[in-house]
Amino acid sequence: MRRTRSRSDSIREDEELRLPRPPGVFRRFWARHPVVADVLLAALCVLLTLTPAARLDALPEPWAVVRAIVWPLAVLAACATLLWRRRLPLLPAVAAYALDVFFLLAGSPGSSPLLLIAGFSLAVHGSSRAAWAAFGWGVAAVSAVAGALLLTGGVTLQSGLNTVLSTVVLGLIGTLIGVNVGNRQRYIDAVIDRSRQLLVERDQQAQLAAAAERARIAREMHDIVSHSLTVIVALSEGAAATPDHTQARAAASTAAETARSALTEMRSMLGVLRDDDSPLPLAPVEPAQPRETVEAAQRAGYPVTLTVTGTADVPPSVAHALGRIVQEGVTNAMRHAPAVSMIGVSIGYSDDEVRVEVVNDGVSGTDVGAGGFGLRGLTERAAHVHGRLHSGPDGPGRWRLHARLPLSPVVPATTPTPEDPS
Template identity: 55%
Template sequence: MADSPAGEARVRQDADLALPRPPGVIRRFWARHPVFSDVLIALLCLMLSLAGISAGAVHAPWALSFAIVILVLAGCTSLLFRRRVPLLAFALAVALQMTVPFAPHGGAVALLIVSTYSLAVYGSNRLCVIAGVAGTLLVTAVSGGVAGVLHPDDALPQTMNTFFNTGLSVVLGALVGVNVGNRKRYLHAVIDRSRQLAIERDQQAELAAAAERERIAREMHDIVSHSLTVIVALAEGAGATPDAERARTAMAATAATARSALTDMRAMLGVLRSDDPEAPLAPLGSVSPADVVTAAQQAGFPVTLTTTGTAGLPPTIASAIGRIVQEGLTNAMRHAPRARSIPVRIDTHDDHVQITVTNDGATAPARAGGFGIRGLQERARLAGGTLESGPDGPGRWMLRADLPLAPPRQEDIA
């Protein structure tokens, strides 16, 4: 019911769906106050039933009249629970109708109509049909048997009269109830579907936000990690060399690297801001492997770049190649500062590109759980390729990625 905490929560949840208000002031009032409506219907049925039995049951024996009154009171009381147990009210209405052959009265008409209506609305159409047919046949059979014993000359007319009266009441309640029940179940199905779509929309928004956070984390890691590694190497070289000219060159390269990192950071954060009209709103472009290698060479590392193949690269693949080379050199500069050789190879074939970054200065296994390798694996997976990193002989470490030139299928990414 809407008066319960669960009903109030459901009303608030439906309000979030921006559903239109139900038409009609009375209908909205009854929908919001089901207990009041049930009490009102029960009292109305009680008055109609008592008025219906006053003409016939009062002339019956006192025991039968008492039983009829008890059935009326029980049937009207059961209407208070018709939403949860609609079959109970219908069974009591049928029992009250079965007393008609003993003391003719019309006290069960209102109960039959309302209880049959409740079966269709709060039960099901199938239950309404089965119960209606069974109840009508049962009342007709009892009426025929009683009339055959008490009034054998008028048995057939009385039986047919009871059959039509009972059937008409049941059919009237069933027709209204089936119509209202079908509409109610259809609206509930539409609301449930809307609620499901709202949940799926929120889930998709959360997934999109998580994917965007992962992308930003990858970009931020690549920018900050690589730039700071190069800056530290340049600053250490400038402080260690006695040559003033080389020191100035190193510091100039440090400043250039820092300015480039600031520019990339601003471009990266520009996609997150809506109050800066001058901030770029597009994600960062691809990083040139040649620029990354040049920066590492300026920091004093023995990096070489070898490229084969001349096939044009899609923007997604070009961006992934640049970031893979950048992260591979960052790891080499950080974990293999005394490497004598850091070769970088980019081999472009007809259908895929292979990127290899090796160094001969690895002294200890790489720390597990780093964000750099995990981010590169995510980049490779998004591009439809693979990436692996691990030892390549004594003192050597290798980072290898294989990216297809054809765009990946959606199921492959998933």
Template identity: 55%
Template sequence: MARRRSSASAPADAELLLPRPPGVIRQFWARHPLFTDIVVAVIGFLIALTTAGPVGTGDADPGAAFHIVSMIIAIAAAASLMLRRRWPLLPYALAVLLQLVMLAYPSAAGSPLLILSMYAVAVYGSSRLCWIAYGVGMGAIAIVGGLGVLVGAVDLQAALNALLAAAVVALVGALVGINIGNRKRYLEAVIDRSRQLVVERDQQAQLAAAGERSRIAREMHDVVSHSLTVIVALSEGAAATSDAARARGAMEAAATTAREALAEMRTMLGVLRDGDLDAPLAPLAPVSPYDVVAAAQRAGYPATLVVTGAADLSDGAQYALGRIVQEGVTNAMRHAPSATGIRVSIEHGADATNVTVRNDRAEPSTAPGGFGLRGIAERTAHIGGTLSAGPDGAGGWELTASIPVTAPTPTSDPGSEDAS
């Protein structure tokens, strides 16, 4: 799992451009942590060998059993330093245990191991854990020393000297370790936060790209679907009539529709190629419902438009209104070619603008649903409106939408910003 996490963070680390640790020696230690652990353990082992042996205090020799026990504890404490990164309390507990054993016959054996283990607790644990371990360790030495004095097994001066020496040595290790450990944890937190920012930046870029693809697909569908439907209808009408003048007029209307579609696509694609970050994300002019109905009439469809009232709609609402009418009329032209009426009604009220596109003689379709209704549903929801579409119960099809006059501030949909 650690290897997987390391490989996952490698690209982020490459973009962070982290500086190398200063100094050749520090770089070497950073690249070879196992070798560092071995060196520390060997140093502790040598200290244990030289200081935990027989002591020349002038007192009676404590005996071979005492030397064997103290040497075993000292060697175990030194060996446990290799595990200090994972279990920092283990070498500290063994160092405190050695200090307790040496209360009977004072020696400096525990002091070097105590300072190394206390340092490890502060660096690889936490500052809070370090102070708790310091208090528990020194308290244990004080309690055991006090009990030894009470039973006469330990001299009072020797017990005080041992406690003071252990407290000072462990305090030095704690202070140095806390300073270095806090700096180490701070740098790790900064680097980890930087990694998160890089990952979040990439995720935001992916979301923006997905939203942009959705927006482009919606725009292309609106433009191409409506324009091609009108062009096909005009071309079929021109091919079916024997009147040269009517055929010429139909083809001219088809050419006009094609040019308008090309101009709208150039506007949209030109915005995508624009390097200006403040460039709008939608065509500059909203689609006019009058132009949509006029194009359907030129194609020979019985389309009518009735507008009631007036309202000052925002650019986003006007754009959505035009696209809703365009999609409704296009669907009627495509799925109801024999319709006797395509009626578009726009009613501007005080709070909302209601749009209705209704046609008769709708033919059932077995083809899978496209992106048109989904796209205008997203547009309508983006500005706080509602949309519904379905059979009207009389053999026709009806599309209704309600657009609020005052649209709320859009949120959460990066791909719907094209309506703003």
């Protein structure tokens, strides 16, 4: 559905653009009151056209009556078309040249100031091409009528030339001024429209950047809080359940260490939201290494194993995604597999990619993590480095998370598209 622009929207955009006020008191008045301006122009045109006609020589009785009635009506009708010069700019131009032809046929050769205003209006409110076309066709029509009347003796050579020359001069002046003003006005309108588009694009870019930053903070906070709290809960439950005071003390100490580490990471992450002038971390918070994640889960009493094959020089962005994938996979196994007896983490490096896999058993359902933010965040992380990630059941009671991350330098993807690796 197309959205209609309101006056308040235009005013707000003009305020943001900081457009200057139109110069001159009269120009601002005409801009605010276009109907009044058109009525005054029409009245002035009627006055300047009828005043010379009053000084014409008297005609014989029948023609004097005809001219006294028809002449003012024709002038009024032609000049009244100026009231539509903004919406139908071609109408006054046609009326102006038709009025000159009427003057020739009525035996009173001459031109009306309507030509000036009509040519100007057509060039400003229509187009330069239409103004020049109307000028050419109008002069040709007046010249043709004047030539025909000259051949038949309807007008003298001097009267015909005066009419044609006055038509050319008035029409040319109005068209030239209108073309100059119209082109400048259209250029200014195009610049203003482009500036408005840039304002809209700037706001859209700001909204996209804010949304991307919120998503990044949400992913980092989820990874920090989810993994750390899962380990702390497991250690606390183990400390409460064991009768061995030494093991309970060690579990409590490990839980406190995990909480302090999570608090440090969270403080570093929340630093980007501060408004003071202190230096803020612009890079993502460094995740725990896969080995540290596995050791933390082992200290919490979970049967986690780590297998690494091959070596490679991993870019920082891929290393960050790799660490978070392992962390989230192990955390989901600890949280959603109550009867887990095996959590296997395997990382394989090759020349062009790194493969990571987290497999666990003890799953009681098939919707593990389906409604949370963890797997969605991992999919976005993998897509950011042009990788692929898949997570789902792998047999009865088993869950498998598999990802393939390329090591070659690529431009980060803008739209995450998870794919099932084959």
